[in-house]
Amino acid sequence: MTVSRALSEFSSESNSGVSTPLTSISSVVSLPTQFPSRVFSPLITHALDLPSLRSKPSSQELLAVLCTYARNQGKNFRGNEESIPAPEGFVDWATRLVGSGLEWIEGEDDRELIWDSASARIAERCGRTAAPSMEREFEVRNLDLSIILYEPxxxxxxxxxxxxxxxxxxxxxxxxxxxxxxxxxxxxxxxxxxxxxxxxxxxxxxxxxxxxxxxxxxxxxxxxxxxxxxxxxxxxxxxxxxxxxxxxxxxxxxxxxxxxxxxxxxxxxxxxxxxxxxxxxxxxxxxxxxxxxxxxxxxxxxxxxxxxxxxxxxxxxxxxxxxxxxxxxxxxxxxxxxxxxxxxxxxxxxxxxxxxxxxxxxxxx
Structure with a gap:
């Protein structure tokens, strides 16, 4: 499944109240990528609006935020200019998420997916040497197609x-x-x-x-x-x-x-x-x-x-x-x-x- 399709399906199903299997988006939430204009979560401008762990937010709600603020590498080393700016305090929130036991989330796989995604969001903001695996797009002059490269x-x-x-x-x-x-x-x-x-x-x-x-x-x-x-x-x-x-x-x-x-x-x-x-x-x-x-x-x-x-x-x-x-x-x-x-x-x-x-x-x- 492509990133855009997974995002689109997840967004529409969440809005309609239908539960979305987490496996359908597990391939996209932990990788920085370019997201379509319709993202999982409404844009958040203040850390206080991030889901409070005390309220025991659902897997979908947590993954929605983590997907929304994934860092995009951009093209030709000019990365992140197309990423959605995260609210101040996002890294602290993601750090608390990594440290939480997420006891209210059913399923070990779901908890692992959330922890991995939160860890990836933190790593993306710690410089290239800490960044997770990624796919990158390079545009070379006079070529009709861009070149897609995977970097561990x-x-x-x-x-x-x-x-x-x-x-x-x-x-x-x-x-x-x-x-x-x-x-x-x-x-x-x-x-x-x-x-x-x-x-x-x-x-x-x-x-x-x-x-x-x-x-x-x-x-x-x-x-x-x-x-x-x-x-x-x-x-x-x-x-x-x-x-x-x-x-x-x-x-x-x-x-x-x-x-x-x-x-x-x-x-x-x-x-x-x-x-x-x-x-x-x-x-x-x-x-x-x-x-x-x-x-x-x-x-x-x-x-x-x-x-x-x-x-x-x-x-x-x-x-x-x-x-x-x-x-x-x-x-x-x-x-x-x-x-x-x-x-x-x-x-x-x-x-x-x-x-x-x-x-x-x-x-x-």
């Missing part, structure tokens, strides 16, 4: 399960200028660190055969996103040629691509460095898979200019130079991520024997 809860060891601003900006750049940026040979493109799949999906829609790669624990979610969007785009006449494989930068030789001896004319990478080890790992992977004897071989790289990563970026530039690459093009642009507005840096690196003029790496940010 974010933890420090699963950063590849989140969509980052660099992938959206690079996707926009490619849809604007891919014929200028990627050779016309239509050779297969390699993406290192594909994450949730935004950039790889866009490359596939643009007509490039693409190999998406990431750590093994990232691949199930990547495949889920690829399959869902492949079906959506195929209904509009697109047939993305995309394959997904495991590739651990710290153990490149274990990958199927290495064992096949794959080489690539174009490698794309977005936001690849989160530790001091990553520059060396990334350079090793690029050095292994780039087709160095091809005059058109290139690495397209986009990353945010995070202030705490100046030394790590400098190390990355040196490591790319050490494997025989030089930067030939660069650009800066402002963009958004879940953590606010940032400046992002874009560059193209090519084998040094095929270029006469390059950019001094000491001038790179």
């Amino acid at each position: 809860s974010l933890t420090a060891d699963s950063l590849g399960l989140k969509t980052w601003g660099s992938s959206l900006l690079l996707a926009n750049r490619l849809t604007d200028r891919h014929q200028d940026l990627i050779p016309s040979s239509r050779r297969r493109v390699l993406e290192l660190g594909s994450g949730t799949g935004l950039l790889g999906i866009v490359l596939g829609v643009l007509g490039y055969p693409v190999l998406l790669t990431d750590l093994g624990e990232i691949l199930p979610n990547l495949r889920l996103n690829m399959d869902r969007n492949r079906d959506r785009f195929s209904r509009c006449g697109y047939s993305p040629d995309v394959n997904i494989e495991e590739l651990n930068w710290a153990d490149v030789e274990a990958s199927a691509a290495y064992q096949r001896g794959d080489k690539f004319e174009t490698i794309v990478i977005s936001d690849p460095i989160y530790s001091s080890e990553h520059p060396q790992y990334l350079a090793n992977a690029v050095g292994q898979f780039l087709e160095y004897d091809n005059p058109q071989a290139q690495v397209i790289l986009q990353l945010p200019l995070r202030p705490k990563f100046v030394d790590v970026r400098s190390d990355l530039w040196r490591k790319l130079r050490d494997i025989g690459l030089k930067p030939t093009r660069q650009d800066h642009e402002s963009g958004w991520d879940d953590f606010g507005e940032e400046i992002f840096f874009w560059s193209i690196w090519r084998p040094r024997e095929f270029i006469d003029i390059c950019i001094d790496i000491d001038s790179l940010p």
Whole structure:
């Protein structure tokens, strides 16, 4: 059942006095999403108007409020602007709800649903790192359809399960200028660190055969996103040629691509460095898979200019130079991520024997 349909049915049945099975809305109350104009609960402007737990409100009444004030992630990292503002004191009310035994609610499943929904509303208001699992919509320039991506809860060891601003900006750049940026040979493109799949999906829609790669624990979610969007785009006449494989930068030789001896004319990478080890790992992977004897071989790289990563970026530039690459093009642009507005840096690196003029790496940010 779709979110809108579940909301509509629940609203109409509640207003008519007919009891609504909670299972019919269990798939929507705990996920932030975009709600239609007809919501479960009348809008509440003061905390005193929230259902008092002393009055033992019904499951439907509690879930109505929790659904009404679910946070919407919006599009393209500009989330929550379409969400319905919750009244002051809503988080305190939801916290009391989580701590209540809800003894008057019949059915353990119903109580669990209310607790889970209240916990999700609290988490949504504690920043991206505390947010629950979510579906997100991204609009990329010059594409007929938006891209829907599922993101599990974010933890420090699963950063590849989140969509980052660099992938959206690079996707926009490619849809604007891919014929200028990627050779016309239509050779297969390699993406290192594909994450949730935004950039790889866009490359596939643009007509490039693409190999998406990431750590093994990232691949199930990547495949889920690829399959869902492949079906959506195929209904509009697109047939993305995309394959997904495991590739651990710290153990490149274990990958199927290495064992096949794959080489690539174009490698794309977005936001690849989160530790001091990553520059060396990334350079090793690029050095292994780039087709160095091809005059058109290139690495397209986009990353945010995070202030705490100046030394790590400098190390990355040196490591790319050490494997025989030089930067030939660069650009800066402002963009958004879940953590606010940032400046992002874009560059193209090519084998040094095929270029006469390059950019001094000491001038790179």
